[in-house]
Amino acid sequence: MHWFDELLPRVESFLGEKKDTVISAGLSVSGLQHVGRLRGEVVLANAIAEGLRKSGRNVKQILVLYTQDSWKGKDGQLAQFGDGGGKEYVGRRLIDVPDPKGCHENWVDHYWRDFGDVLEEFATKVEITSTTEVYQTDEMRRNVLELLEKAEKIREIVNRYRGRMKYPEGWIPFEPLCKKCMKIGSAEALSVSEDGQVSYKCSCGDEGASSIEEGKLNWRLEWPSLWKVLSVDIEPFGKDHATPGGSRDSCKNLAKNVMSLTPPFGIAYEWVGMSREGTDLGDMSSSDFKGFTPKEWLEFGEPHALRFIYLQAKPSKRIVLDLAKMDTYHDHLDSGYSNYWQDEKEEESELKSRTYDISAVDRVARKDMFILPYKEASLLTQISSVEDKLHWVVSRLTDTGILTRELAEDEEQYLSKRIGLADAWITKYAPESYHVELQEELPEDVRSELTEEDVKSLAIFRERLEGADWNEDALKETMIQMTKMEDFPVSTKRFFRNLYLALLGKEQGPRAAPFLSILEKDFVLERLDDVSQE
RNA sequence: GGGCCCGUAGCUUAGCGUGGUAGAGCGAUCGGCUCUUAACCGAUAGGUCAAGGGUUCGAAUCCCUUCGGGCCCGCCA
Numbered sequence: 213m214h215w216f217d218e219l220l221p222r223v224e225s226f227l228g229e230k231k232d233t234v235i236s237a238g239l240s241v242s243g244l245q246h247v248g249r250l251r252g253e254v255v256l257a258n259a260i261a262e263g264l265r266k267s268g269r270n271v272k273q274i275l276v277l278y279t280q281d282s283w284k285g286k287d288g289q290l291a292q293f294g295d296g297g298g299k300e301y302v303g304r305r306l307i308d309v310p311d312p313k314g315c316h317e318n319w320v321d322h323y324w325r326d327f328g329d330v331l332e333e334f335a336t337k338v339e340i341t342s343t344t345e346v347y348q349t350d351e352m353r354r355n356v357l358e359l360l361e362k363a364e365k366i367r368e369i370v371n372r373y374r375g376r377m378k379y380p381e382g383w384i385p386f387e388p389l390c391k392k393c394m395k396i397g398s399a400e401a402l403s404v405s406e407d408g409q410v411s412y413k414c415s416c417g418d419e420g421a422s423s424i425e426e427g428k429l430n431w432r433l434e435w436p437s438l439w440k441v442l443s444v445d446i447e448p449f450g451k452d453h454a455t456p457g458g459s460r461d462s463c464k465n466l467a468k469n470v471m472s473l474t475p476p477f478g479i480a481y482e483w484v485g486m487s488r489e490g491t492d493l494g495d496m497s498s499s500d501f502k503g504f505t506p507k508e509w510l511e512f513g514e515p516h517a518l519r520f521i522y523l524q525a526k527p528s529k530r531i532v533l534d535l536a537k538m539d540t541y542h543d544h545l546d547s548g549y550s551n552y553w554q555d556e557k558e559e560e561s562e563l564k565s566r567t568y569d570i571s572a573v574d575r576v577a578r579k580d581m582f583i584l585p586y587k588e589a590s591l592l593t594q595i596s597s598v599e600d601k602l603h604w605v606v607s608r609l610t611d612t613g614i615l616t617r618e619l620a621e622d623e624e625q626y627l628s629k630r631i632g633l634a635d636a637w638i639t640k641y642a643p644e645s646y647h648v649e650l651q652e653e654l655p656e657d658v659r660s661e662l663t664e665e666d667v668k669s670l671a672i673f674r675e676r677l678e679g680a681d682w683n684e685d686a687l688k689e690t691m692i693q694m695t696k697m698e699d700f701p702v703s704t705k706r707f708f709r710n711l712y713l714a715l716l717g718k719e720q721g722p723r724a725a726p727f728l729s730i731l732e733k734d735f736v737l738e739r740l741d742d743v744s745q746e
Numbered sequence: 747g748g749g750c751c752c753g754u755a756g757c758u759u760a761g762c763g764u765g766g767u768a769g770a771g772c773g774a775u776c777g778g779c780u781c782u783u784a785a786c787c788g789a790u791a792g793g794u795c796a797a798g799g800g801u802u803c804g805a806a807u808c809c810c811u812u813c814g815g816g817c818c819c820g821c822c823a
Contacts, residue, residue: 375821453817457748480750528752529752530751537757540772544758560771561770587785591784692782720784
């Protein structure tokens with residue numbers, strides 16, 4: 213059974229009869245919005261939302277951006293400003309930090325783009341909001357005022373979770389914005405008026421007042437307040453909050469005992485790491501600017517392929533992504549597709565099928581689509597003529613018998629898309645061994661790898677090519693005839709190895725006839741001559 | 747120091763609330779397809795189930811310990 217199908221019923225029974233439900237997750241726009249943030253906050257939440265919709269519930273999926281949080285000024289964040297800059301913004305709300313690149317309103321707007329602009333590709337019907345927006349609502353303002361009236365009870369509970377630094381009597385669990393230094397969290401709230409003005413004394417020396425929506429609640433109250441104001445029923449959250457006795461526990465406590473609120477059904481998930489050439493580079497990190505963005509993923513991969521990865525692994529398992537493995541990721545997706553449409557499923561394929569089912573959501577392609585393996589696409593794109601790649605590839609696939617019928621329009625689109633992705637991948641992230649690179653000169657070390665028979669085999673080929681027509685069929689025919697000669701000096705396999713060595717400097721390559729046919733005849737003849745000359 | 751999560755073939759993993767001596771996909775190797783590959787089809791190899799101990803007739807599966815990767819228990823969110 214798929215882990216998802218054990219989780220979903222538990223969510224269902226938590227919800228009971230409730231028809232209208234909200235699933236919400238949050239993230240802080242502290243820097244690079246990497247793909248790891250799509251895992252729990254977006255994809256997992258979305259899969260559950262869809263699952264609940266299927267059983268007839270009205271589900272709202274919300275993604276809350278924590279934009280009111282303060283900017284820490286970590287090394288990676290400061291580095292965005294270039295030499296020595298940015299220090300003056302430490303402690304400001306994220307929305308008050310300027311865009312280091314100067315192209316957007318502020319920090320949040322800039323770094324949200326590579327994530328937010330393509331979010332739709334990974335999950336539909338996600339409503340985006342921000343803590344900044346939430347603080348501006350009447351519900352939140354009312355909620356804050358209510359909480360501040362219970363400040364003493366809150367203090368008592370919060371202090372249980374704090375070690376030495378207990379909050380003193382009279383503590384107000386609110387962080388006003390200092391109007392002078394523009395920082396949040398460095399001013400102490402002194403009193404709150406009924407109309408929501410918080411007077412403060414800041415460590416910079418300023419004394420003044422800020423409105424509720426300019427500041428923010430202490431985080432232990434902010435979290436449950438969001439549950440309340442947004443009516444959250446289900447909430448995925450990162451493993452950092454998951455430990456019993458950890459942060460989420462204290463928030464649950466406050467929700468229950470101060471706000472009379474049932475905390476949402478929580479789902480903890482592990483983080484996403486990245487690796488390069490087999491080396492684990494650690495978890496992706498927003499404020500350290502480590503990782504790659506959803507936008508970058510889409511340059512090389514289909515959104516479903518990533519959803520598939522995220523939904524295959526149990527949320528409690530760490531996932532490590534490597535852009536060099538795009539071909540494998542798509543193989544998994546493709547096998548999910550074919551398993552999905554299989555009439556009789558073995559137990560093994562059931563899991564893949566189900567993963568595909570929840571990965572593809574409403575975009576489950578129809579049955580029997582022609583799908584070119586990603587790796588094949590990456591090879592074909594390298595040897596195809598540049599203009600009209602799609603039709604070149606289609607005719608190649610037809611000639612080789614891999615494709616035995618006309619492609620429908622959607623299939624052609626899908627194929628074209630995949631060729632484009634694989635093409636981008638080849639130039640940027642594919643492992644070296646995937647590259648098919650025509651050697652302009654006969655590589656030096658090739659000669660030493662060829663025996664006398666090897667050289668002879670190529671010489672015979674050269675001779676036969678001379679009079680042959682230069683098209684795929686003729687080339688193919690020539691090779692077949694030749695390798696069947698009684699006294700041909702090497703095995704067929706060996707011959708092709710020799711040919712690839714002479715042209716590519718590697719022992720393997722794309723199908724020979726089509727490949728040769730797009731090269732200049734004279735070039736090939738010359739190369740074969742070179743091999744024979746000592 | 748206390749707690750939590752993860753560790754099954756090169757890679758991705760099934761099995762692990764109801765213990766009976768490991769299944770799969772990819773990759774690799776070999777072969778087939780009277781067209782060669784990295785397509786397709788078939789076959790083969792590959793696992794002391796992180797390590798050690800315990801319970802048991804019998805453990806990947808239950809218990810304890812250890813190791814490795816990560817997180818929480820201060821502040822900040």
